[in-house]
Amino acid sequence: MFPDVLDTVPLRRAVDDALEWVVMHWGGGFEAAAYPLLMLLNILERLLIATPWWAIILLLTGLAWLATRTWRLPAVVLVGLVFIGLMDLWRDAMATTALMISATLAAIVISIPLGVWMARSLRVRHVVVPLLDLMQTLPSFVYLIPTVMIFGPGKIPALIATIVYAAPPLVRLTDLGLRGIDPAVMEASRAFGTTPAQRLLGVQIPLALPTILAGVNQTTMMALSMVVVASMIGAGGLGYQVLQGIGRLEVSRGLFAGLGIVVLAIVFDRITQALGKRLQARIGLAEMRI
Amino acid sequence: MSQQQTADYAIRMRKVTKIFGDAPLQALEMLRQGKSKADLQSESGHVVGLDDVSLDIERGQIFVVMGLSGSGKSTLVRHVNRLIDPTGGEIEVDGVDVLKMNLAELREFRRSKVTMVFQKFGLLPHRSVIDNVAYGLETRGVGKADRMQAAAQWIETVGLAGYEQSLPRQLSGGQQQRVGLARALAMDTDIILMDEAFSALDPLIRSGMQDQLLSLQQQLGKTILFITHDFDEALKIGNRIAVLRDGAVQQVGRPEDIVLRPANAHIEEFVRDVNKARAIRVRSIMETGPAEACEQAVAMDARCEDVLPLFADHQWVGVLNGQGVQIGRITARQVIKALARYAPQAG
Ligand SMILES: Nc1ncnc2c1ncn2[C@@H]1O[C@H](COP(=O)(O)OP(=O)(O)OP(=O)(O)O)[C@@H](O)[C@H]1O
Numbered sequence: 336m337f338p339d340v341l342d343t344v345p346l347r348r349a350v351d352d353a354l355e356w357v358v359m360h361w362g363g364g365f366e367a368a369a370y371p372l373l374m375l376l377n378i379l380e381r382l383l384i385a386t387p388w389w390a391i392i393l394l395l396t397g398l399a400w401l402a403t404r405t406w407r408l409p410a411v412v413l414v415g416l417v418f419i420g421l422m423d424l425w426r427d428a429m430a431t432t433a434l435m436i437s438a439t440l441a442a443i444v445i446s447i448p449l450g451v452w453m454a455r456s457l458r459v460r461h462v463v464v465p466l467l468d469l470m471q472t473l474p475s476f477v478y479l480i481p482t483v484m485i486f487g488p489g490k491i492p493a494l495i496a497t498i499v500y501a502a503p504p505l506v507r508l509t510d511l512g513l514r515g516i517d518p519a520v521m522e523a524s525r526a527f528g529t530t531p532a533q534r535l536l537g538v539q540i541p542l543a544l545p546t547i548l549a550g551v552n553q554t555t556m557m558a559l560s561m562v563v564v565a566s567m568i569g570a571g572g573l574g575y576q577v578l579q580g581i582g583r584l585e586v587s588r589g590l591f592a593g594l595g596i597v598v599l600a601i602v603f604d605r606i607t608q609a610l611g612k613r614l615q616a617r618i619g620l621a622e623m624r625i
Numbered sequence: 626m627s628q629q630q631t632a633d634y635a636i637r638m639r640k641v642t643k644i645f646g647d648a649p650l651q652a653l654e655m656l657r658q659g660k661s662k663a664d665l666q667s668e669s670g671h672v673v674g675l676d677d678v679s680l681d682i683e684r685g686q687i688f689v690v691m692g693l694s695g696s697g698k699s700t701l702v703r704h705v706n707r708l709i710d711p712t713g714g715e716i717e718v719d720g721v722d723v724l725k726m727n728l729a730e731l732r733e734f735r736r737s738k739v740t741m742v743f744q745k746f747g748l749l750p751h752r753s754v755i756d757n758v759a760y761g762l763e764t765r766g767v768g769k770a771d772r773m774q775a776a777a778q779w780i781e782t783v784g785l786a787g788y789e790q791s792l793p794r795q796l797s798g799g800q801q802q803r804v805g806l807a808r809a810l811a812m813d814t815d816i817i818l819m820d821e822a823f824s825a826l827d828p829l830i831r832s833g834m835q836d837q838l839l840s841l842q843q844q845l846g847k848t849i850l851f852i853t854h855d856f857d858e859a860l861k862i863g864n865r866i867a868v869l870r871d872g873a874v875q876q877v878g879r880p881e882d883i884v885l886r887p888a889n890a891h892i893e894e895f896v897r898d899v900n901k902a903r904a905i906r907v908r909s910i911m912e913t914g915p916a917e918a919c920e921q922a923v924a925m926d927a928r929c930e931d932v933l934p935l936f937a938d939h940q941w942v943g944v945l946n947g948q949g950v951q952i953g954r955i956t957a958r959q960v961i962k963a964l965a966r967y968a969p970q971a972g
C-alpha cells in the first residue's frame with residue numbers, strides 16, 4: 336500500500352466547501368447565464384413536438400435524398416422514423432432530438448471560434464489541448480454532480496453535461512482543418528493584401544469546411560450517446576424511457592427506446608456525412624488530399 | 626536609355642540578409658564574424674536564405690534573378706512585398722521603406738503597388754478560374770461587373786478562354802500557372818514579381834508567354850522582377866540579370882556582360898551551355914569609329930543569330946541606332962570570336 340503521508344480529509348472538505356460556497360453565492364448568476372440555453376432547448380422541443388409527424392418524416396427523408404441522390408438512405412430514414420412512431424416513441428424522440436440539436440448548436444458556437452483561436456496561436460493550443468483531453472476522459476458523472484448542485488436537477492445540467500462531452504471533437508477538427516490548409520494558398524491570399532478576417536472567412540473556413548463538418552457530425556453522435564446519462568438528471572426523452580426500462584426491469588421498454596436512439600443516430604449521422612462528402616467533392620478537396 | 630541622369634529605381638535592396646531558424650540574430654552575428662554557411666547550418670540548424678544582397682532595379686526594367694534550386698530566389702522575391710521579413714538590411718519600393726510600413730499600409734501597398742505570380746501557383750481551390758483571376762481586384766474593392774470583365778479579358782490573353790468556370794484542380798499544371806499569371810496581371814500594378822512564372826509551361830507556350838511579357842513591358846513600362854533557373858530564359862527577357870548562389874549575388878549585369886565576362890567559374894558553367902548567338906547583341910561586339918556605310922545593316926539591339934545569315938553575301942554589316950544612323954559595323958570574325966570565347970576546351 337502507498338504510505339499515508341497526506342491526510343486527504345481536510346483537502347476534500349475544502350473542495351466540497353468551496354463548491355457549496357459557489358452554489359450559495361453564484362448559483363443565481365450561473366442559472367441566469369444558462370437561461371438562453373434553456374430557452375433554445377424549450378423552443379426547439381416545442382417546435383418539434385408541434386410540427387406534424389409526417390412533416391418531419393418528409394423533411395428528413397427529403398434531406399436524405401438531397402444529400403445522396405439515391406433511394407437507399409431515404410428508405411432507411413423513412414422506415415426508421417415510422418418505427419419510432421409505431422413504437423409510441425415519437426414525443427420522446429423529438430425531446431431527445433431537441434436536446435441533441437441544442438447541444439450541437441451551442442457546441443458549434445463555442446467550438447469553432449475556439450478552434451480558430453487554437454489554429455492561430457501555439458500558446459492557446461498548449462492550454463486548450465490538455466483541457467479537451469480532460470473533458471473527454473473525465474467520467475461524465477464527475478462533472479455532472481457539481482452541475483446538478485449548481486443548477487438543480489433539470490434540463491440545464493443535462494444540456495451542459497452534453498455540451499462538455501460533445502464539444503471537444505469539433506474544437507479539434509476545426510483546428511486540424513485550419514492548419515491543414517496549403518500554406519501556398521494562404522501566402523498568395525496574403526500577397527493580395529487581404530485582411531486576417533478576409534482570409535479567415537474567404538479562404539480558411541471554406542477550405543476547412545469539410546473537416547469542420549466532420550466535427551459537427553461527431554458532435555451530434557456524441558450528444559446522442561449522452562442522452563441516457565442526461566435523462567438521469569432530468570432531460571426526459573428516449574433516455575428516460577431506457578432508464579425506466581432498466582429500473583422496472585422492463586426489457587422491452589428499454590430495448591425499443593434504445594433502438595429509437597440508434598435510429599436517430601443513423602438518421603443524423605448518415606445525412607450529415609453525405610452532406611459533408613457532397614461539399615468536399617464540390618470544393619475538390621477529395622482528390623487533393625491524396 | 627533613360628533621359629534622367631539619376632536612375633529612377635523601383636526596387637532597392639540594401640544588404641538584405643535572411644536567416645531561417647530559431648535565433649536568427651545570433652546566427653547573423655556568427656555569420657558576420659566569418660562563420661561559414663555550411664557550419665552555421667550543421668551546428669545550429671540555421672539556414673542562410675539571403676546573404677548580404679544589394680540590388681537596384683530600375684523602373685520599367687525586366688530584372689531577372691537566376692540561380693540553381695535552393696539558391697534563395699524565392700526568398701529574395703518574397704522580401705519585396707514583405708511576405709518575409711529580413712533578418713537585416715533595407716528594402717525600398719518606389720522610394721518607400723517597406724520595412725517601416727504598418728499592417729494597414731502594407732495591405733494597401735500589396736493591393737495597389739505590387740503583385741506576384743507564385744512558383745506553386747497558390748490558387749484558391751474552391752474558386753472558379755474567373756473568381757481566382759478576379760481575387761486581387763476583389764480585395765482591392767473593384768465592383769463585380771468591372772472585375773469580372775477585367776478577369777475575363779486576362780483569361781483570354783493567357784489563352785484559357787472557355788475555362789472560366791472550371792476549378793483549378795480541373796486544369797493542368799501549365800494551365801494553373803497561367804491562371805496565376807492572369808490573376809497577377811489583372812491587378813495592373815506598376816511592379817510585378819514573377820517567381821518561376823513560366824516554369825510549368827511547355828516550350829511552345831513558354832516562348833509565346835515570354836514574347837507576350839516583353840511586349841507587355843514595352844507597351845506599359847512595368848517593372849518586372851522575374852525569377853528563373855533557366856539561363857536561356859533569363860537572357861531572352863532580362864534587361865539585367867543577377868546571378869544568385871547560396872543566397873549571395875555573384876554577378877549583376879546586362880545579359881551580354883554575363884555571357885562575355887562571367888565573374889567566376891560558377892557562372893561560366895551556366896554560360897557554357899547557353900546559346901550565345903542568341904544572348905549576345907551586335908551592339909556589344911561591333912567595331913566603332915568612322916567607316917563607310919554598309920549595304921546591309923541591322924539595328925543595334927539585333928542578336929548575333931540575326932546577323933549570321935547576312936554574312937553569306939556581305940563582308941561587313943552596319944549597325945544602326947534608333948534613328949537609323951550607322952554607329953558601327955560588324956564582320957563574321959567578330960561574331961565568331963565572341964561565340965568562341967569561353968567555349969569548352971576541345972577534346
Ligand atoms: N521557411 C523556411 N524555413 C527554413 N528554411 C527555408 C525556408 N524557406 C526557404 N528556406 C531555405 O532557404 C533556401 C533558399 O530557398 P528558396 O525557396 O528561396 O530557393 P529557390 O532558389 O527559390 O529554389 P527553387 O528554384 O527550388 O524554387 C533553401 O535552402 C531553403 O531550404
Ligand SMILES: [Mg+2]
Pocket residue numbers: 698699700744820
Ligand atoms: Mg523558388
